[in-house]
Amino acid sequence: MWLRKLLNIKSHSDSRISFANQFPLSTSREKSAKEALTMYKSAIDNLAHIRDSILSSNIDIQLFFQQEVEPVYRDYMKLLLKDSNPNLKEVIQINERLQTAQLENFLNCGKLDLIALNDIPDLNSAYGIIHIIDLDETIEVIVQSSDRSLHHYSVEANIVKDNVSDLLWSLQDQKLATIDVQQILLPSQALYEKLIAPIASYLPASGTLIFILDKSFQSIPMSILYDGKNYLLEQYSIAATLGSRIRYPKPLSKKRFTALIAALSKPSPSLLDRNAPKGVRSLPKAKEEVKDVQSHTQSSLTLLDEKFTTPRLEQEISKNNFPIVHISTHGQFSSDPLKTVLLAYDKVINIREFDKLLKGKIQTDADAIELLVLSACQTAKGNKRSTLGMAGVAAQAGARTTIATLWLVDADSTALLMEEFYKGLKNGIPKAEALRVAQLVLMKNPKYAHHYYWAPFLLVGSWL
Structure with a gap:
């Protein structure tokens, strides 16, 4: 049944060209446009009904989504914007559905627990x-x-x-x-x-x-x-x-400054993994970053080097409630799920394994992680949609807010930034503003004024 619906979507997609070609010469252009819009909306609605079937199917069906279905969303938006008074709200909603569907397709998961910005009353x-x-x-x-x-x-x-x-x-x-x-x-x-x-x-x-x-x-x-x-x-x-x-935005309560801190500061077996980012080395100054985070949280548990293993990380997250999870390790974000990875001491964790590692906690407490910080990560070079991986990690973690880096950054400047960031959070500054203030501290320091030091930090999710 769902395959027949997929083929129906494909026929709608093919028909869009004939509709578009009719517009310049047709005597009933307005009618044709309305019919085309109706077909697009029907195709996208059908897709929403069969998303679970697509996601549980083989990779060919997922590839079909990227190559054949995604253009339907984009062509529908094009058609909406051809109108002299376009329905901008509808364009936003279709783009919203496309972006969410892309992430679900990337994660090979069911519907994500997300809320539209316009549904947030305050x-x-x-x-x-x-x-x-x-x-x-x-x-x-x-x-x-x-x-x-x-x-x-x-x-x-x-x-x-x-x-x-x-x-x-x-x-x-x-x-x-x-x-x-x-x-x-x-x-x-x-x-x-x-x-x-x-x-x-x-x-x-x-x-x-x-x-x-x-x-x-x-x-x-x-x-x-x-x-x-x-x-x-x-x-x-x-x-x-x-x-x-x-996820519904809200400030980080001062009563919830409990952190799980994981870091790699010396060579580990995971550096030799074939799926590890190329050319990465140990991060000896990660120890300083750990100390800074510890000093700005009410209490913390630290997994450093040999203690930062996947079984231990899973164990601690499953049995304890950590509103803040701070991970200082090599990582890479990519539009390929298998190349979206974090390095523990024992192995490379790809995003699908990250999901399994956190799934038990998320099922019992969807808001377990208020703030996830991924320090020393980078985007895959040449991959223009690599931050899809960053959004994927945030979604898998169930984090309300995720902060990550777009490229591998200097250890000293990052330690300073994190110190200023957590200081701002403790003073009740919203997360996005606390990050901005910390970045400005680097920017105004002659030693760290270059974009390399202050620009790579990206906040995804709740800014409060």
Whole structure:
């Protein structure tokens, strides 16, 4: 039955071309457009009904989703935006469904327990929600202001994607710390001018910007965008979400500063695993980071080096309640689940194993982890959708907020950042703002002013 529905979706997908070709010459263009929109909506609704069947099937069906079904979502959004007065709310909802379906497909899991931003009644008034959607020929930017009004801007994709590629090329370079700052500033400023400047008047003067990013934009820290004088980070705290859906946001209570800290500071068997990121070495200064986190939490349990094994990690998480889980180890985020990994002392843990490791705890206490910090991780070089892996880890952990790094960072500067970050949390500062303040401390330190030190930190999920 579900295969017949899949084929039905495929026929809807094929029919979209004939509808699009009719528009310029048809005498009943409006009717054809409405029929096409109805077909797209029906196809996507059918897909929602059979998601579980797809996810439990073989890899060919999952590949079918990526190659044949995903374009249906995007073409539906294109068609919606052709209207002279487009239904922006519907575009956002379809993009939201696409992003969530992508993650479920990546994780090979059932429906995730996420809530749409618009279903949160008490959002902080000083915020802006920015959707950046890649529709192949165009990049669509939709901003939701603090009064919940929607505003839309469209830009040709070819004048944006070159800057994205240039910026990613620099940020993923192993010699990033020595790259001329101008190599980063030029594409960062160009992206600001093309994506942010046209909608800047709809944004608050300060507060939090929440980004819902598509494709290769997910691997760019939006904090790095530059208006010619200042970085976006200097004006706003910044959070990223998956398709504008997150776990219900709430602040970290001062009474819940109990942490599980796991770290690798010396060579381990996992470094030799064939699935470990290439060229990684031990992290001797991870011990200092551990001490800093310990000093800023009420109580903590530390698994350092030989104690940081998968059985021990599973044991501690299953029997104890740790609102904060801080892991300082090598890791890699990729759009390939098997290459999205964290290194314990004994072995490499890929994202599917990470799910099994945490599943028992999540089933009994969905809010067990308020804050998951993944220090010393990196995105897979050349993989433009690698932060799908980061969102996947956050979802598997059941974490309300996840902070991770987009590239392998300097140990000394990271220790300083973490010290400032946890200090801010203890003082009651919201997570995204605490991270911003900590990043600014690095930025204003001449020793750490280069983007390499302060820019890689990304907050996914709740900003409160």
